Amino acid sequence: GAVVSQHPSRVICKSGTSVKIECRSLDFQATTMFWYRQFPKQSLMLMATSNEGSKATYEQGVEKDKFLINHASLTLSTLTVTSAHPEDSSFYICSASLQTGNYEQYFGPGTRLTVT
Amino acid sequence: AQKVTQAQTEISVVEKEDVTLDCVYETRDTTYYLFWYKQPPSGELVFLIRRNSFDEQNEISGRYSWNFQKSTSSFNFTITASQVVDSAVYFCALSETSGTYKYIFGTGTRLKVLA
Numbered sequence: 171g172a173v174v175s176q177h178p179s180r181v182i183c184k185s186g187t188s189v190k191i192e193c194r195s196l197d198f199q200a201t202t203m204f205w206y207r208q209f210p211k212q213s214l215m216l217m218a219t220s221n222e223g224s225k226a227t228y229e230q231g232v233e234k235d236k237f238l239i240n241h242a243s244l245t246l247s248t249l250t251v252t253s254a255h256p257e258d259s260s261f262y263i264c265s266a267s268l269q270t271g272n273y274e275q276y277f278g279p280g281t282r283l284t285v286t
Numbered sequence: 287a288q289k290v291t292q293a294q295t296e297i298s299v300v301e302k303e304d305v306t307l308d309c310v311y312e313t314r315d316t317t318y319y320l321f322w323y324k325q326p327p328s329g330e331l332v333f334l335i336r337r338n339s340f341d342e343q344n345e346i347s348g349r350y351s352w353n354f355q356k357s358t359s360s361f362n363f364t365i366t367a368s369q370v371v372d373s374a375v376y377f378c379a380l381s382e383t384s385g386t387y388k389y390i391f392g393t394g395t396r397l398k399v400l401a
Contacts, residue, residue: 202386202387204386204388204389208329211396212393212394213377213391213392213393213394214377214389214391216388216389219386219388221386227386261329263329263331265389267387273319273381273383273387274319274336274381275381275387275389277323277330277331277333279328279329279330280329280330280331282329
């Protein structure tokens with residue numbers, strides 16, 4: 171159980187375009203989803219926390235107008251990178267949490283974004 | 287402030303050697319969770335273990351073992367008889383137990399096991 175999927179797994183887009191990444195909890199309802207960014211050979215950095223039906227909470231230094239997060243249902247959150255630039259190229263990982271019990275996060279397989 | 291330190295950036299060992307990955311954490315919470323994850327070249331995080339702050343028992347799972355010592359705020363991970371397939375980046379993480387239960391990740395240790 172506790173499977174999280176991400177789509178797409180890889181995406182290449184041109185500079186200036188927007189790209190949407192989906193994160194789905196497949197076998198449980200996730201009240202909270204998290205979005206992380208990981209640059210090559212670096213750690214995971216939390217970008218934002220989203221609760222179903224409410225606005226996401228962004229970490230300091232993350233542009234909320236550039237990284238749009240929508241958590242419209244208990245099984246789906248989306249991250250849209252708007253007007254992407256090469257410096258947005260990164261590995262984006264989502265996680266989902268039941269927010270009960272031990273509040274464990276279940277991680278998706280990640281999406282590798284390359285902006286040309 | 288909460289913090290996780292993995293001082294070893296990269297470790298290389300020869301197959302069949304034992305290797306210990308260090309993790310030191312800082313927190314003011316009395317209740318917290320600690321985790322270890324493996325990230326192979328594919329990028330997907332693989333969950334290895336979760337430890338509650340009240341459970342200081344060491345754990346062994348096959349070739350993996352974990353040593354949790356609250357007195358030194360450490361949660362070290364040992365791989366016995368390492369194998370080439372163990373080559374990956376390993377992350378230690380600390381979870382808050384308030385608010386949204388965010389995870390704080392260490393910087394990771396890249397383990398290379400040479401044949």
